[in-house]
Amino acid sequence: xxxxxxxxxxxxxxxxxxxxxxxxxxxxxxxxxxxxxxxxxxxxxxxxxxxxxxxxxxxxxxxxxxxxxxxxxxxxxxxxxxxxxxxxxxxxxxxxxxxxxxxxxxxxxxxxxxxxxxxxxxxxxxxxxxxxxxxxxxxxxxxxxxxxxxxxxxxxxxxxxxxxxxxxxxxxxxxxxxxxxxxxxxxxxxxxxxxxxxxxxxxxxxxxxxxxxxxxxxxxxxxxxxxxxxxxxxxxxxxxxxxxxxxxxxxxxxxxxxxxxxxxxxxxxxxxxxxxxxxxxxxxxxxxxxxxxxxxxxxxxxxxxxxxxxxxxxxxxxxxxxxxxxxxxxxxxxxxxxxxxx
Numbered sequence: 056x057x058x059x060x061x062x063x064x065x066x067x068x069x070x071x072x073x074x075x076x077x078x079x080x081x082x083x084x085x086x087x088x089x090x091x092x093x094x095x096x097x098x099x100x101x102x103x104x105x106x107x108x109x110x111x112x113x114x115x116x117x118x119x120x121x122x123x124x125x126x127x128x129x130x131x132x133x134x135x136x137x138x139x140x141x142x143x144x145x146x147x148x149x150x151x152x153x154x155x156x157x158x159x160x161x162x163x164x165x166x167x168x169x170x171x172x173x174x175x176x177x178x179x180x181x182x183x184x185x186x187x188x189x190x191x192x193x194x195x196x197x198x199x200x201x202x203x204x205x206x207x208x209x210x211x212x213x214x215x216x217x218x219x220x221x222x223x224x225x226x227x228x229x230x231x232x233x234x235x236x237x238x239x240x241x242x243x244x245x246x247x248x249x250x251x252x253x254x255x256x257x258x259x260x261x262x263x264x265x266x267x268x269x270x271x272x273x274x275x276x277x278x279x280x281x282x283x284x285x286x287x288x289x290x291x292x293x294x295x296x297x298x299x300x301x302x303x304x305x306x307x308x309x310x311x312x313x314x315x316x317x318x319x320x321x322x323x324x325x326x327x328x329x330x331x332x333x334x335x336x337x338x339x340x341x342x343x344x345x346x347x348x349x350x351x352x353x354x355x356x357x358x359x360x361x362x363x364x365x366x367x368x369x370x371x372x373x374x375x376x377x378x379x380x381x382x383x384x385x386x387x388x389x390x391x392x393x394x395x396x397x
Contacts, residue, residue, distance in 0.1 A: 059379075060249035060280065062364045072103040092136040097124055097149040104150075107296045109172050110303045110312070115150060118309030123147030153194055167191065167211060173302025174294050176219045180212045211305040214313055218301045221322040225293050226257060228326075228333050229286045233257075234267050237340040238284055240352035242269045247367030248277045251378040256287050282362060286332050289325045297321035 058069035082102075083094045093099065097115065105112035115121040124147050127133040133146040140152050154162045168179040168187060180188075188208060195204030232238040233255055242255045254269040258276035270276070278291055297317050304313030312318060343350055362368060370379060 059366055060277075061366075062361075068106070095136045095140065095149065095151050096128070097121070097151070100150040108299055110300055111150070111307070113316075114300075114303040114307035114309040114312050117312060118304075118307045120148050120308055124149060148194075148198075156194060165190065165194070167208065167306050173215065173299045173306075176215075176222065178212070179215065180209065207308070211302070214301050214305045214319075215298075218298045218319065218322060221319075221326050222294050222298060225290055225322075225326045225329050228329050229257060229290050230263070232286060232333055232336060234265075235337075236267070237336045238286065239336065239350070240284065240356045242276075244352040244356055245282060246357050246362050246365065247371050248279055249366040250277050250380065251367050251370035251374070252277075256283055257290055282356065282365070286329055286336075289329050289332070293322050293325040293329075297325065 058066040058073065063070065080089070083099045084090070085093055085099075097112075101112045116125070124134070127146055134149075135144045138144040140155065140158060145152055154165045156165055159165075166187070168177060168184050170177045188205075191208065192201050192204040195201075195207070229238075233241070242253045245253065247253055248256065252270065254274060254276040255263070255267075256276045256279040257263075258268040258270065258274075260275045261273045263276075264272050268276070278295070279287060280291065283291075297319075300316060300318035300321065301313045304310060304316070304318055314320060358368075366379070370377060370382070374382060
């Protein structure tokens with residue numbers, strides 16, 4: 056969705072992985088080579104699995120397992136990549152060792168519960184996930200005790216729950232600004248989002264009802280990375296970047312990454328910024344009301360040379376009255392515009 060929103064030149068890094076490379080053998084096995092010894096090295100995952108919103112490589116690389124790999128990877132007696140993925144052939148885990156156990160190519164099978172890269176709030180320790188957790192412990196106990204493995208998973212759960220507290224508080228401050236009409240600009244004053252609508256970017260499904268949010272019951276807003284209020288952008292970064300740092304860091308044994316590298320400390324800072332923004336907006340609205348000023352949002356929020364290149368304005372201009380969901384009758388993965396679950 057974030058790639059669809061913007062001109063192609065803005066999202067080369069998105070489309071390289073999500074169109075050119077995704078689900079092709081040559082992405083990991085390398086075209087013209089197809090050598091299993093190459094595909095078993097952790098660096099093969101690095102091309103795609105890194106960056107602000109999916110910080111896998113960085114978390115692994117500076118975590119304990121990644122350090123063991125980096126200082127030993129050139130020693131065949133420590134990492135024998137000519138042999139299959141099994142506990143006898145590696146002194147430490149690579150990405151493939153854990154996530155592609157036994158050569159299994161469904162990487163999500165060995166996730167700690169996949170929920171939008173860690174952004175969605177979920178109780179990963181709930182009984183419904185027991186089978187997946189047991190599967191993880193069975194990998195960890197190649198080198199660690201099962202009790203140690205379960206303690207690490209519990210530490211992950213607790214860190215994500217703590218992040219969820221900041222997640223909810225940050226979004227609530229932004230939501231109150233919108234409901235009270237002091238968010239500048241309001242959704243109706245922006246150019247349309249990538250779907251061609253004016254719903255609030257943080258309106259998630261049926262959780263926010265009422266005209267203040269735009270749209271109808273059950274309709275979802277679309278996360279905006281651009282042309283939105285600073286408050287919304289900070290909310291997006293808090294959960295889209297920093298909460299994923301916490302999740303990825305804890306899941307890969309990189310506790311410093313989860314804390315210092317814009318993980319929990321980053322969420323702290325963005326929560327402070329959102330509160331400060333909210334305080335200033337309310338004080339300014341009070342002063343404007345007192346002196347009789349009726350503020351009109353600047354025109355640059357609605358149109359501009361770059362804004363006119365975005366998907367939303369294109370749909371509105373070329374397909375009046377339509378949205379991207381009308382134009383894609385079977386939207387598949389685009390279908391975030393759904394009614395509450397029956």
